[in-house]
Amino acid sequence: MPRIPDVTLANPRAARVKQVRALSGRPARSQHGQFLVEGPQGVREAVRCAPSAVRDLYLTEAAAQRYREIYEAALEAGLFVHVGTPEVLxxxxxxxxxxxxxxRAVRPTLAEALGSLAEGRRRPLLVAVLATVRDPGNAGTVIRAADAAGADLVVLAGESVDVHNPKVVRSTAGSLFHLPVVSGVPLAEVVRAVRASGCSVLAADGAGDHDLDELLDVAGAAGRPAAVPDLAASTAWVFGNEARGLDEADRELADAVVRVPIRGAAESLNLATAATVCLYASSRAQR
Structure with a gap:
């Protein structure tokens, strides 16, 4: 079993420490093409699923002992591992x-992501599209929910939050390293691309013409009316801004607008909850 090395980073005001801290801001991330992954769960998944992208790993001596599996996996992958004082971390x-x-930030293009998914594919696609979603916690939670539901791709369209914002990365709880995430593509372009890949495009909106439960009832059924979306088929869900939802132009891009039924007295569901319900509905139907 590898011995935990002695502390090598002890000065919290060192240049290296300042360079790492600067990555919490977008200018430094853009300049260096790197971002931070904070906490054991996110770091564990980065080391396990994307070791070639990990530039440096930093741990306190106590954390290296407590999360020995991360430390040893990093050494086995040949990563640069540094032990610092609690003050440095x-x-x-x-x-x-x-x-x-x-x-290191890996930014696949939409064409690359969809092309990779098409190779040897035998089951329907499931895609989550966030349209101008600004809250990092919501964006990260939707990525995590998409991963849990078995989705194939997440797209942060338009002027959505930076996917490498530290709050987004933390909220994904490591799911950022489990499925491709594309960002910075206009919504109309996303819709054209996923439709060309065989997806029907469903916009989630409280004023939708179709009820999600009713779609589940007829998913995959032979007698389903042609005008009714089939949740069992390849689907791209579009979710709107936290405050404004989807505007009319965005809804018109979709093949259908679907509402999540509200049976209690709640006015609505928040973005991340609604997205989770919709993605799991498609996941269940596709199975």
Whole structure:
């Protein structure tokens, strides 16, 4: 069993510490093409699923002992591992919990992601599209929900939040490294591309013409009317901005607009909850 090395980083004001901390801001991320992964769960998945993208791993001595599997997996992958004092790790990130990774940003294009998914495919596609979603917690939670539901791709369309924002990365709980995430593509372009890949495009909106439960009732059925979307087929769900939802022009891009039924007194569901319900409905129908 590898011995935990002695502390090598002890100065919280060192240049390296400042360079790592700067990655919490978008200018430094854009300049260096790197981002932060904070906390044991996210770092564990980065080391396990994307070791070639991990530039440096930082741990306190206590964290290296507690999360020995991360430390040993990083060594086995040949990664650069640094042990620092708690003060150094806190200076790099107050949310690191003693474990932090600097990761190279991999930004697949939409064409690359869809092309890779098409190779040897034998089951329907499931895609989550976020249209101008600005809240990092919501964006990260939808990525995590999409991963859990077995979705194939997430797209942050239009002026959505930066996928490498630290709050987005933390909210994904490692799911960012489980499925492709594309960003910066206009919604109309996304719709054209996923439709060309065989997906029907469903917009989630409280004023939708179709009820999600009713679509589940007829999913995959031979007698389903042609005008009724089939949740068992390849589907791209479009979810709108937290405050404004989808505007009329965005809804018109979709093949159908679907509402999640509200049976209680709640006015509505928040974005991440509605997205989770819709994605799981498609996942169940596709199975």
């Amino acid at each position: 806190a200076a790099m990130s107050p949310d690191a919990q003693g474990v932090l990774a600097v990761v």
